[in-house]
Amino acid sequence: MKMTGAQAIVASLEKEGVELIFGYPGGQVLPLYDALYDCKLRHVLTRHEQGAAHAADGYARATGKVGVCFATSGPGATNLITGIATAYMDSVPMVCITGQVPLSVIGKDSFQEADITGITAPITKHNYLVKNANDLPRVIKEAFFIARTGRPGPVVIDVPKCLMTTTIDFDYPETVRLRGYKPQAEGKAEEVEAVVQALAEAKKPLFFIGGGVITAEAAPLLRRLAETQQIPLISTLMGLGAIPATDPLFLGMVGMHGTVAANRAVMECDLLVGVGVRFDDRVTGLLARFASNARVVHFDIDRAEVNKNVVADLAVVGDLRWSLAALEAAMADFAKAGGPSRWEDWRCQVSRWSQEAPLGYQKSDEVIKPQSVIEEIDRQTKSDAVIVTDVGQHQMWAAQYYRYQRPRRLITSGGLGTMGYGLPAAIGAQMGKPEEQVVLISGDGSFLMNCQELATAVEHRLPLKVAILNNKVLGMVRQWQKLFFNQRYSYTTFANGGTDYVRLAEAFGATGLRAERPEEMPQVIAKALATEGPVVMDIRVCCDENVLPMVPAGAPLDQMINGEVK
């Protein structure tokens, strides 16, 4: 079938089952936008390309599908970079299609030209500069395959404008042939056997779960395995929701702002079973002291993660749906023979830690405590909203005080720690899950970084609710200044008391609500949830609150600041 390159891109996206695209048009991508004009694909115009990338990312994390975004060449494409890097660090499947100047002027420093394949090489799973219009269907087929298989990640396709107007014979390939890329779902059975042996020998086993469990849709498997074997679990930020926060075996988040119980358990365990984790430095603290009494087992689909940060004594490389199922099958007899009862003392010990040192903060009738806002949102949404966060103190409180019950319920920038991620990601999540209640928990610093996307939320009348924990400072940076820089608060206070977010919301056509007193806060949240369309809550919280417990960067996990607060 004869069609232009631009039409072929659209037809290819339809073949891949794409429903939604986030993007921003511009000169070099105009033919593609022209082709979009008369097709069924839904396109969402964000107000900034960074918003488009984060929205595609939020959509992908909420739905498990591949997020798609478009941008024009040069500045349009470079504006995607933070979004692409964010997706790369958290293994989010994404396909980004960027316009490029025509082939004849590539390399001439042409107007709006940037070497986007060169720029994105370190932050993409793969990228393409297409040179022949006939390659477009094959490249798109490959891009989606690469983005969603193995360890997922973003793929960039850079398309020179001239290819979009070239006529080709469209034929969408059925299969992908890539010599160098053959993701292996199944690993080696003997690797699993070795883990069974190690578990049988362990006295204090501990599951350590990460975002990979959610990505692989392996959470139910893991939960069943942990419950049958009665093994306690700890989670990374990215793994929250894989195990219900209320599960008695679950000790909470580990690492810099982890719970006392989770951090103690790592230091005490004699077998640490990492599942879909990458042993990030925010989790391990001082590497030399991390799980120093334990043999380390690592389940991951990416072989390069094994021994990257922590040396694993045993590793099982493969899709978690395969490896956890294999482990479950191999452990069945052990469980029937009462094996898990040997870990009774260990379970009692860790649950005692949980009871002795629960997360806590000083309550107040005078000022709104940020933690109490999260608790109230948790209560009013029955622990079942899709929570999206930005980055900073509010993110950590949202991780600590919301009780996630299911996977894909926390959408947050873990690896890159991208301020400004929240609002566009929440838009993407809400569009991917229109029937769910999406709540963005943000800080005033983060929110300002992409607040223009309120216009997008308003345009689409999204039922999105935004809770800004407004402390008029850059809270997390200020916390570090307080603890490690002698309270020298260098440029972390917003002048003139910050921004009026109620009026900001109204300027964009959204509803703005404000809570200044503790007793107003629950009503404001209730009103926001009951109000149609996007609502921004300007919740004035005290500025001097710290995220606790805290392990200073580079310290071992048992050196917690204020870990015993009631």
Added chain:
Amino acid sequence: MRHTLAVLVENRPGVLVHIAGLIARRAFNIESITAGYTEQADVTRITIVVEGDNRNLEQVVNQLSKLVDVIKIVELTAEPSIERELALIKVKARPETRSDIVDIVEIFRAKIVDVNRETMVIELTGEETKIDALCEVLADHGIVEMVRTGKLALSRKPGAAKDSE
């Protein structure tokens, strides 16, 4: 320790930059890197010498393996292999020192590939240490400029890298 890797990649523009960039940004040191066509027109073979312990090497191999354009990586350090470098050395050669230089060239089984009134250009292929040795001797005569390819390596086993496990 130095490790020699044979990396078979898709013959695509930018692939060498991609490989070199990945090694550099993961903070591994590249000692030398050479690339060229192979018996298959669509495959480029890159010989990389990296410095690091075994854990570093494992990371380099695993990270490189993730690149979609990388078809296969074989570590040649551990197996018997032929290793060669090519050097072109331009050395000062006055009429009274020429015969000396010719003697040296013969001893090293190198080749004189160009002569003019003031200089000679000598070509030598061989192991890195042999080229180093020749350079050292020629230094007495004054090396004007030189160029070396970096290491190429080929396993002595009967099969090809592309077929190995």
